[in-house]
Amino acid sequence: MRRYLIVANQTLAADELSKAVADRLAAGPAEFWVLVPATQMTDLASPAILPGMGGVPVPVPASVEESEKLARSRLEAALERLRSAGVTVDGEVGDPDPFQAIEHTLATRQFDEIVVSTLPARLSRWLHQDLPSRVERKFHVPVTHVGAAHVPSG
Numbered sequence: 001m002r003r004y005l006i007v008a009n010q011t012l013a014a015d016e017l018s019k020a021v022a023d024r025l026a027a028g029p030a031e032f033w034v035l036v037p038a039t040q041m042t043d044l045a046s047p048a049i050l051p052g053m054g055g056v057p058v059p060v061p062a063s064v065e066e067s068e069k070l071a072r073s074r075l076e077a078a079l080e081r082l083r084s085a086g087v088t089v090d091g092e093v094g095d096p097d098p099f100q101a102i103e104h105t106l107a108t109r110q111f112d113e114i115v116v117s118t119l120p121a122r123l124s125r126w127l128h129q130d131l132p133s134r135v136e137r138k139f140h141v142p143v144t145h146v147g148a149a150h151v152p153s154g
Contacts, residue, residue: 002113005115006034011148015148020146033090037095038068067096075093099135102114106139114141114142115146116135116145119148
């Protein structure tokens with residue numbers, strides 16, 4: 001059985017990520033672990049406040065607890081959606097820094113592949129930080145980047 005780590009936050013409900021999961025399931029028996037970094041709410045993209053998309057950027061005051069609560073809510077919704085589709089899956093909320101979150105998860109779990117799901121390239125902080133390449137170089141696990149075509153709502 002192949003084991004996959006999915007790292008996502010705002011793109012957990014993206015069609016592109018669903019397709020990536022379906023492709024891996026079609027390849028044979030698989031189980032998934034979903035890691036949702038508790039991204040600071042001030043770092044999240046929202047279609048309503050993105051420059052160039054009709055909105056004006058405004059600071060969103062938020063505590064660490066609020067960021068973790070949002071990440072937990074997204075994780076629970078993703079787990080429910082995947083399980084209802086027959087996927088063997090579990091997961092956790094991780095460190096706000098996605099690299100640190102991955103490092104902590106890999107300290108206790110092993111995977112055949114890491115799937116990093118991001119916002120579109122023009123908006124993705126994770127891509128601007130070169131997260132997929134950095135993770136692959138450091139941990140020697142194949143990393144696949146799945147980019148969302150747009151900012152998912154919610």
